[in-house]
Amino acid sequence: MKNLALLGATGSIGTQVLKVISGNPEYRIQSLSIGHNLEAGIRIIREFHPSFVSVQEKSDAATLAKLFPNLSIGWGELGLSQAATFVEPGDYLINAVVGVVGLLPTIKAIEKGINILLANKETMVVGGEIISDLLRKHRVTLLPIDSEHSAIFQCLRSGQRSDVSKIIITASGGSLREYGRDRLEKVTVSEALNHPNWKMGAKITIDSATMVNKGLEVMEAHHLFHLPYDQIETVLHPESLVHSMVEFADGSIIAQLGVPNMEVPIQYALTYPKKQKNDLFQKMDFSKAVNLRFQPMDFERYPILELAYEVGKQGGVLPAVYNAANEAAVRLFLDNQIRFTDIEKIIVSAVANFKNIKKPTLEQILKTDASVKEQILRNHEVNNE
DSSP: OEEEEEESTTSHHHHHHHHHHTTOTTEEEEEEEOTTOHHHHHHHHHHHOOSEEEESSHHHHHHHHHHOTTSEEEEHHHHHHHHHTSSOTTSEEEEOOOSGGGHHHHHHHHHTTOEEEEOOHHHHHHHHHHHHHHHHHHTOOEEEOSHHHHHHHHHHTTSOGGGEEEEEEEEOOOTTTTOOGGGGGGOOHHHHTOOSSOOOOHHHHHHHHHTHHHHHHHHHHHHHHTOOGGGEEEEEOTTOOEEEEEEETTSOEEEEEOOSOTHHHHHHHHHTTOOOOOTTSOOOOTTSOOOOOOEEOOTTTOHHHHHHHHHHHHOTTHHHHHHHHHHHHHHHHHTTSSOHHHHHHHHHHHHHTSOOOSSOOHHHHHHHHHHHHHHHHHHHHHHTO
16 A cells, blocks of 8 residues: 655645545555645545645634544644655655645655655756755655656656657647737736646646746756756647657657546556556547647747746756746736736746855745745735835
8 A cells, every 4th residue: 555645635636646546445645735725625535534634724724623623634834744744754745736835845755755756846946956965865766747757757768868868848838829929918817727738727727828837847857857958858749649758869759648638647656667557547549630740949939938948057046036936927917917928027027137046055945935926926016006
């Protein structure tokens, strides 16, 4: 049996994790976090019977305590770390929360010797060097759950790492891929949230539309696979059937294909190194015509992705600045307080005006994240007075 801690149980990835393991006696959810969605969280508690649950608000913790008197409950950032470390060394943390809030619980889990199944890309983006050092020190495993990084991980098993020429991360182009830049100024929230291929949470869907999501994936791939940025390529692939590729020194390319479905990489991380049959998974149907299109990445259309490469190469706290500015800007856009195109402007401005700190400590990273978000939100309030 694999004992699991699950952060972000009510989110898009979290609910798919629960679907994959539901009814499977090989897995036991020992602890989880449910954020603000108390109604969904209560259903999950009743079905999976965890021993510890963390929520975001203290008032919600009090509500759960009345409903489940035998359940251990935490709240806030401390509760998140408690949920992450509730399992034992050698067990597994599935980190499916969104944002930099996932960094500290991951660190705490690694320090306890808990293996990591990672869907929270911000952890590696802002703390990649710290995480990599801790993984070596505590000799724990980290496996990616993101479809692109899972695909790369699987493709790399086809050859020697020393023979890798480059990795190729595919991008659908997001919900607005048919829009020219002249149309982006008036994009509504509902338009930006209408992704043609994937069903995801609101924040990641907006990130897909701006291509920030791909920028974060590039920086995450740099740390996960220990490759320089010049060996990480991004290409447009509207069908989202090829999840990523690896090119080897002889020019051969290994690709991982499948119907767009996060449950497959989730299960692979859980069953690694085995690939387990699951009758619930939809398979590609080659009795029908299948088209695969690939286009060079258009950095004029998606300049914020090009900026991600520059930020990644500079390193230090700039990836944290890029990520924090995006989190704040997306929040403002989803609240209908800024235009879609303002997201790019806010990120570019934040990166350009921040003095970099090389080899930052965890404290400096978290302080940078908080200060960048606070400054952006404060500036927006001042400009709207």
